[in-house]
Amino acid sequence: MSNNNNNLNISPFAREILNDAHQIATIMRHEFVMPEHFMIATANLCNFADEENRFGDKFEKISEDINKILAEHVPQTDEDIEPIMSSLMKKVMNNARKIIQQEGDVPVPATAIVIAILNTSECICNNILAQHISEKEIADVLSFIMSIDGKSLRGYDLADSDDYVSSNKSSNDWMKYIIDLNPLRGNAAKAIVGRKKEMARLVQVLCRCDKNNALIVGEPGVGKSAIVKGFVVQLDSYPSKIAQLPAYELSVTSILANAQYQGDIEQRIASTMNGIKQLGGGIIVIDDIHTLAGSKGDANGARDLTGMLMSYLDDESLRFIGITTFEDVTRHLDSHNRFLRRFRRVDIDEPTQQEAIEILNGVKRRYEKFHNIRIASGVTDRAVKLSKRFLSGKALPDSAIDVIDEAGAYRELNPLKGYKKQVIHNDLIDSIVAQLGNVETKIIDDNDTMPLRNLSDNMRNSIFGQDEAIRQVVEAVLTAKAGLTDDHKPQASLLFVGPTGVGKTEVARVLSEELGVTLHKFDMSEYSESYSVSKLIGSSPGYVGYEEGGRLTEAVRKNPHCVLLLDEIEKAHEKVYDSLLQVMDYASLTDSRGRKVDFSHAIIIMTSNSGARYANLAGIGFGSTVTTGDAMLSEVKKTFKPEFINRLSGIVVFNDMNREMATLILDKKIAELNNRLAERNVEITLTSDAHEWLLNNGFSAKYGAREIERVITHNLKPLLVNEILFGKLAKKGIAEILVVDGKLTLTVNR
Numbered sequence: 001m002s003n004n005n006n007n008l009n010i011s012p013f014a015r016e017i018l019n020d021a022h023q024i025a026t027i028m029r030h031e032f033v034m035p036e037h038f039m040i041a042t043a044n045l046c047n048f049a050d051e052e053n054r055f056g057d058k059f060e061k062i063s064e065d066i067n068k069i070l071a072e073h074v075p076q077t078d079e080d081i082e083p084i085m086s087s088l089m090k091k092v093m094n095n096a097r098k099i100i101q102q103e104g105d106v107p108v109p110a111t112a113i114v115i116a117i118l119n120t121s122e123c124i125c126n127n128i129l130a131q132h133i134s135e136k137e138i139a140d141v142l143s144f145i146m147s148i149d150g151k152s153l154r155g156y157d158l159a160d161s162d163d164y165v166s167s168n169k170s171s172n173d174w175m176k177y178i179i180d181l182n183p184l185r186g187n188a189a190k191a192i193v194g195r196k197k198e199m200a201r202l203v204q205v206l207c208r209c210d211k212n213n214a215l216i217v218g219e220p221g222v223g224k225s226a227i228v229k230g231f232v233v234q235l236d237s238y239p240s241k242i243a244q245l246p247a248y249e250l251s252v253t254s255i256l257a258n259a260q261y262q263g264d265i266e267q268r269i270a271s272t273m274n275g276i277k278q279l280g281g282g283i284i285v286i287d288d289i290h291t292l293a294g295s296k297g298d299a300n301g302a303r304d305l306t307g308m309l310m311s312y313l314d315d316e317s318l319r320f321i322g323i324t325t326f327e328d329v330t331r332h333l334d335s336h337n338r339f340l341r342r343f344r345r346v347d348i349d350e351p352t353q354q355e356a357i358e359i360l361n362g363v364k365r366r367y368e369k370f371h372n373i374r375i376a377s378g379v380t381d382r383a384v385k386l387s388k389r390f391l392s393g394k395a396l397p398d399s400a401i402d403v404i405d406e407a408g409a410y411r412e413l414n415p416l417k418g419y420k421k422q423v424i425h426n427d428l429i430d431s432i433v434a435q436l437g438n439v440e441t442k443i444i445d446d447n448d449t450m451p452l453r454n455l456s457d458n459m460r461n462s463i464f465g466q467d468e469a470i471r472q473v474v475e476a477v478l479t480a481k482a483g484l485t486d487d488h489k490p491q492a493s494l495l496f497v498g499p500t501g502v503g504k505t506e507v508a509r510v511l512s513e514e515l516g517v518t519l520h521k522f523d524m525s526e527y528s529e530s531y532s533v534s535k536l537i538g539s540s541p542g543y544v545g546y547e548e549g550g551r552l553t554e555a556v557r558k559n560p561h562c563v564l565l566l567d568e569i570e571k572a573h574e575k576v577y578d579s580l581l582q583v584m585d586y587a588s589l590t591d592s593r594g595r596k597v598d599f600s601h602a603i604i605i606m607t608s609n610s611g612a613r614y615a616n617l618a619g620i621g622f623g624s625t626v627t628t629g630d631a632m633l634s635e636v637k638k639t640f641k642p643e644f645i646n647r648l649s650g651i652v653v654f655n656d657m658n659r660e661m662a663t664l665i666l667d668k669k670i671a672e673l674n675n676r677l678a679e680r681n682v683e684i685t686l687t688s689d690a691h692e693w694l695l696n697n698g699f700s701a702k703y704g705a706r707e708i709e710r711v712i713t714h715n716l717k718p719l720l721v722n723e724i725l726f727g728k729l730a731k732k733g734i735a736e737i738l739v740v741d742g743k744l745t746l747t748v749n750r
Helices: 012-027 035-049 056-073 087-099 110-118 125-132 135-149 158-171 173-177 196-206 224-233 252-256 262-278 289-293 306-313 326-333 353-371 379-390 398-413 426-437 455-460 467-481 504-515 530-537 551-558 574-586 612-617 628-639 642-646 659-680 688-698 705-725
Strands: 178-180 213-218 247-250 282-287 318-324 343-348 373-375 422-424 492-497 518-523 562-567 588-590 596-598 602-608 650-653 682-686 733-740 743-749
Touching: 012 035, 012 110, 012 135, 035 056, 035 087, 035 110, 035 125, 035 135, 056 125, 087 110, 110 125, 110 135, 173 178, 173 252, 173 262, 196 213, 196 224, 196 318, 196 343, 213 224, 213 326, 224 282, 224 318, 252 262, 252 289, 262 282, 262 306, 262 318, 282 289, 289 306, 289 318, 289 326, 306 318, 318 326, 353 373, 353 379, 353 398, 373 398, 379 398, 379 426, 398 422, 398 426, 455 467, 455 504, 467 492, 467 504, 467 602, 467 650, 492 504, 492 628, 504 518, 504 562, 504 602, 518 551, 530 551, 530 574, 551 562, 551 588, 551 596, 574 588, 574 642, 602 628, 628 650, 659 682, 659 688, 659 705, 682 688, 682 705, 688 705, 688 733, 688 743, 705 733, 705 743
Parallel strands: 213 318, 213 343, 247 282, 282 318, 373 422, 492 602, 492 650, 518 562, 562 602, 682 733
Antiparallel strands: 178 247, 588 596, 733 743
C-alpha cells in the first residue's frame, strides 16, 4: 500500500480492508482503488470472520456480483501500475471522517466508511448491496462489521449508525426522481457508432464557461438519446472539468406523478437539484425537456416549470443536457427566451444511408444475440435502403432498426426448416417493410419489373380509346420508378382534362390496381369554401375536429404509396390550390399539428371539367379538327394560375367519346355483368339487335361512358331481376336478350 494511504487515520481493520482493496485492484489491473474494491475486500474479510455464518452467503454473493460488474465495466491498464485512490474513494473517506467528526481526532472505523459508501449515490456497488441486504438487516450488518473492527468509539454506537443511515435515507428521497447513468461509463457495449461531429459539439458546449448547457434537437428516431448515452460511455475520456462529474437523468414523469399542487412539483425539482449539488454537482440529462414548459393547449392550464431551473442553469457545478424535437421547440420552448438563452443548440440531423448502415452493423450483434438468429450479409444495407424509401414517416436509423428487430421476432416465431441457426435474408426484410409500410411486396422487389413492363398494355385492356393519355401517364410513372425524377417532388403531378365520362377517373383507379397501391379519392366540390382547407390538413387547436387530423394528411400518412385522385379540382377554393402548390413543389404538407406529411411516393392525379360549357365549340367551322378536350384545355389555362400549371408534371387531354370506344365499353360492361351473374350460374347473351339497341341508346359524346351504364342499369338489369329472384333463372340458366317492338326483352334457355 502507498505511504499516503498508510498515513490515513483509520482503524486497523479499516486499514486491512483498504490494503486488500489495493491488492484486488492490482490483480484486476485497475488504475484506481474504488469503493467497489473496498466493498469486495470488506465482504471477503467479513465472510472469513463470520464463524456463525450469519451473513456468509450474503457476503459471498456481494463479492461475486461486484467482481462481475468491475470485470465488465472497468477497463484494464496495458501495463503494471500502482493503483491510487480514486477521487470518489477520497470523497467517501472524507464523508466517513465527517460522520465521526464529533468524536474528535480518532481513527475512522470500517463501519463509518461503509456507511459513507451506502450514502454515496455514485457508488455502483450500492445497487448490489440493496439486492442482498434489506433495510432491516443494515443495522445488523453494520454491528457485525463494528464487532470485527473492535473499536468502541465514545458516543458512537449501533444506535448512532442506524440513525445516521435512516436519517440520511429520508433526506435522499430526491434520488427517486433521477436515473443513475454512471454504470454506462466505459461500457463498450453501449458505445455509439459514428456521430463524431455531434459528440464533439456536445462536449464543446459542456466545456464552456457560460451557457454550458446543451439542447439536443432532432426529429424523432434520429438517435438523440443514443448520442447522450454514447457521451456518458466516453465521459471519462473528456476534459477533467466534465469527466469528474457524475451523470444523471432527471425523470420528469416521476416528478409530475401524483403531484396535486404546483408547489409539490417545484419542491421535488428543488430538492433534486440541491441534492445533486450537495454530492458535488453533476451532468443532468432531461429527455423531452419541452414537457417542463407545459402545453398551451392544456385546458387545465400550462405547468411552466422552466422558471424553476433558471437559477440552476447558471450553477457552475451543474451541466444540463436537454433532449427535444424541432416541432416541440417551436410549439413549447420558443416563447421561453430567457430559458433557451442558457442553452446552446446541438442539431442532430438524420444520418445518411451509409452512416445508418454503419450504425446497424454496430448494433446488429445485439439483436442477433437477443433473437438467437444470424443476420445475413447485405441485410442491413437492404433494411436501410427500404426503410428510407418506404417508411417515410420515421427517420433513420430508428426505422431500419425497427425492421431488423421485427424480422428477428418473426424468425423466432416462424423458424426455417433445416437450419441449425435461424437466418434473416433479404426476402424477409422485404416482407417486413411491406407490412410496416402498408404496401405490397411486389412494389418493394426492385427486380420485379414485370408489372411495370406490362403496365401500358394492361391499362389499355381496361381503358379504351385513350391511348395517348395512357402513354403519358405510364411514361410519368416509369420515369419516377426509374429514379429519374426529383426526390423532393411527388412521383407525378398530372392534370386530366376532358369531357365527362371519357375515363379520367377510371385511369386513376386502374393505375392504382396495376401498381398495387391505395387509391385516395377526394371530391373537390366538398372543398369550395375558404375554411375547407381545415378539412384537408386538420382544424386549428381549440376547434372541433383538431384531434381527428386532416382527411388528406391522415390518408397519405397511413398510405404514403398511393394514387391521390383530386376529382373536379376546379371546384376547390383558391386556398386549397395554395396548399397543393407546396405538395407539388416539395412533396410535403404540414398539418394543423405541425407534422410534415411526405408526398414523395404519391402519384397525384387531378381531373377537371373546366370549360365544359365551351366544349360545343369543338369542331365548329369548315375542316376543324379541334376536339372537345382541346377546347376545354384552352379554358383550363385561363382557370388555373400560371404557378399552378407550371408545377404540373403534365396536362393529359382525353379524347372525345366515339362509337368505337362506346362499343368496347359496352362489351366490357356486359362482361362485368356476366361475371357477377356467374355466382348464380346465370349467363346472358345479346343478339346483334340487342347489342345495337344498347349502343344506340347508350352512346353519347356529351355524357360518355356514364350514359352506357345508365342504359344497362335502367333497361337491361330490370329484365333479369324478377327471373333471378322468382322465375326461371332462380337456380341457373342462360338468358338471351332480344329486341321486340323496339324494346329489350328476355328469353330463358335452360
